[in-house]
Amino acid sequence: MIASSQRIFPKAMATDIDSLRQDIMRRAQAAVSLDIAYIGVANGLFAALDEIGSASPSRLAAQAEMDDAYVIRWCDAAYAFELIDEAVDGEFQLTPLGRAFMPEQPGTLMPFAVQSMLSSHMSERAAGLMRSGERPGERVLGERETILPWFGPMLEHQFAPLLEKQVVDQVPTFRAVDERGGLAVDLGCGNGWYLRTLARRCPHLRGIGLDGFDENISQATRLAEQEELDKRLNFAVGDIHNFHIEEPVDLISMNRALHHVWDEKENVFRILREHLRPGGAAVIWEPNWPARRSDLRSPARRGMAFQNLSEHVQGNHFLRPEEIAEQFRAAGLEPEVHFVADGRDVIVTGTLAA
Structure with missing residues (x-):
């Protein structure tokens, strides 16, 4: 007797689903990397780390005038996505990828990070408005202060x-x-x-x-x-x-x-x-x-x-x-x-x- 799951998902289809899942996971990780980069851009973390050269999360937080606990966790995330790298004694430094997001860099990648965050905001607004048909106008651009x-x-x-x-x-x-x-x-x-x-x-x-x-x-x-x-x-x-x-x-x-x-x-x-x-x-x-x-x-x-x-x-x-x-x-x-x-x-x- 063929199990019900096998009848619904034949082997070939299961292989296709696995391939699609892997593709979507890659795309999702790319989107998350832009979210992390956006935080670094909007709060001057890339610029502060570039100015110092290498720094502990606490020193980076002080340099950028940000909350220490938030910066510690941002450093872990930025390290995971190869935006920063470990230097010595618990300090971090920019990778070439992280440096490329600095707004002052020629050909900066900053627009991709900002566009990704803006797209997420507009997606959420479109999802919430689609049933009612409301179109709130350009004020939606100012709804996210950063x-x-x-x-x-x-x-x-x-x-x-x-x-x-x-x-x-x-x-x-x-x-x-x-x-x-x-x-x-x-x-x-x-x-x-x-x-x-x-x-x-x-x-x-x-x-x-x-x-x-x-x-x-x-x-x-x-x-x-x-x-x-x-x-x-x-x-x-x-x-x-x-x-x-x-x-x-x-x-x-x-x-x-x-x-x-x-x-x-x-x-x-x-x-x-x-x-x-x-x-x-x-x-x-x-x-x-x-x-x-x-x-x-x-x-x-x-x-x-x-x-x-x-x-x-x-x-x-x-x-x-x-x-x-x-x-x-x-x-x-x-x-x-x-x-x-x-x-x-x-x-x-x-x-x-x-």
């Missing part, structure tokens, strides 16, 4: 190199604005990464950045001062609904922000057009939402599929380039579409006739 300060740096490390190495050279608008010493306004500026990057590449450009979070404006102002760009760049709390500048604007940018206000697109594009000087342009940077669902299976686009779910929690959804271009035409602006990052992102410009 995440918001790292949101701007995460975006900067992800996208500033792309702006500098691809976007500026590919989009003629930037050169034109720089040549006439024009004014650029960045709506939803975050920590100011976009304007700071532009100002370094365009030495005659002036900029104003607006954002709805005080934390972002504080970071943007401080970083502009540190980079000696504060004579050309200014940052203030505000958004597209309440900004008004007497001087006509040469460039208005919205970076991964248009989809946040798409439900009010007619008014948004009216505001953009009214603030542009003749020959000026609005520059929209968005994820390039694919026309075919099958494209989401690409490893390069899988994250976009989850991000679109988290955008729904915030009351938004990702856009297709042709939607943006059509709205520019409706507002009386001439659109141009530029694909970057191997087609994962799109820059759509809308120029007001001179």
Whole structure:
């Protein structure tokens, strides 16, 4: 007589389940390693250990001004996942992997740790809201106090190199604005990464950045001062609904922000057009939402599929380039579409006739 478990789970299926279980365990451990790295990033533990060189957990806690008992247990976890290693006499030092998560490192892995924590938060919110259909909006980004300060740096490390190495050279608008010493306004500026990057590449450009979070404006102002760009760049709390500048604007940018206000697109594009000087342009940077669902299976686009779910929690959804271009035409602006990052992102410009 065949046991009931054998009838339900034949040997071949059991082998498949074991293989799937091992795969999931590897993925789960990778996720946990990012969680541990996030704690090290958010609390300055990697930076403190780098400054000391090697330290006991107690000394590391004192250096980072953290609770001793928490740091002891974090050290065990970070050691287990090879972020730190034993030195001598109960002291720890950074491994190459741990050092790679330091925000100051070129090509830092920090964005992966921040994105992992943000994804966990948004997953929990989506799970709880799915039955009711509630969409609480962008305030969910501020619900976890340790995440918001790292949101701007995460975006900067992800996208500033792309702006500098691809976007500026590919989009003629930037050169034109720089040549006439024009004014650029960045709506939803975050920590100011976009304007700071532009100002370094365009030495005659002036900029104003607006954002709805005080934390972002504080970071943007401080970083502009540190980079000696504060004579050309200014940052203030505000958004597209309440900004008004007497001087006509040469460039208005919205970076991964248009989809946040798409439900009010007619008014948004009216505001953009009214603030542009003749020959000026609005520059929209968005994820390039694919026309075919099958494209989401690409490893390069899988994250976009989850991000679109988290955008729904915030009351938004990702856009297709042709939607943006059509709205520019409706507002009386001439659109141009530029694909970057191997087609994962799109820059759509809308120029007001001179």
